[in-house]
Amino acid sequence: MRIAIATDAWSPQVNGVVRTLQSVRAELERMGHQVMVxxxxLFHSLPCPTYPEIRLAFATTGAVGQRLEEFSPHAIHLATEGPIGVAARRWCLSRDFPFTTAYHTQFPDYVAARTGVSPEWPWRYIRWFHQPAEGILVSTGSIAETLHAHGLPQTRPWGRGVDLSLFGDVAPDPGIRALPGPVQLYVGRVAVEKNLEAFLRSGHPGTKVIVGDGPARAELEARYPDARFLGARSGAALAGAYAAADVFVFPSRTDTFGLVMIEALASGTPVAAYPVPGPVDVLVPDVGALHEELDRAIALALTRDRATCAAYGRRFTWAASARQFLSALVPGYPEELAA
Structure with a gap:
């Protein structure tokens, strides 16, 4: 099967969308499918305002369409709502070619957090982009309910996975392990919409460690000098950070899933979070704690058993995620062909 994925999020960006697409592509190719991204x-681009590491491509319908025509895909998936996604959407509609989309990020909430405008304005764009899709892939039931409430009922489930050869199989980082405990870890973008300051303001004793980079890092690092900002990490260095922490803190209120939570769990590290979409769908009481008071969530999560966390986190696999992706692209796709 030839599958085309149009995405505005790709390497060298470091985020959950990119990791998801790269991991699922690898699984699809392992199954024998051809995947064009x-x-x-592939295009000239310019830095996104306030997010310079994200490039906005000058992708015309003609340029994107030429690549699609040459590849002659059996299925087309539009992963993002940016310029490439819009160009691919226009090409598909002009040829009555069915396509799926995905709702990876709470775009209306992100825009509201950064600009102060009402989320209803960006929701108009979200409805416009996704309404013609045969299916909208969503990572959790809560996000499906959100889309249904905004007039987008055609959701299809698409879970996430963990690289089990990495997370849970790397020794704890000795430098992080030696910090005064309990070590409280955050992994992700350092940006306003991640609500990281709620974690940095929390009063639970121990050491706060931040792995990641982003536009808010310099300001937050200056304002919270007791926290350890380690910058972006990947591979074994990231896995070692997860394994060294006593608790993983996920302060975001706007993520659709939170891939970092299951990476932490697979590493044996319990999770503390707010009771919001994403955490409420992913976490169960044995592996973490949800509370509107983040200090309380951290204290409760620290009582969870690490072996139980690891066993639960290892249930999330990219192979299962890829099978769900295929089924969403082609409803009724025989699962034995996806094995």
Missing amino acids: ISPD
């Missing part, structure tokens, strides 16, 4: 690195 139309991404910003």
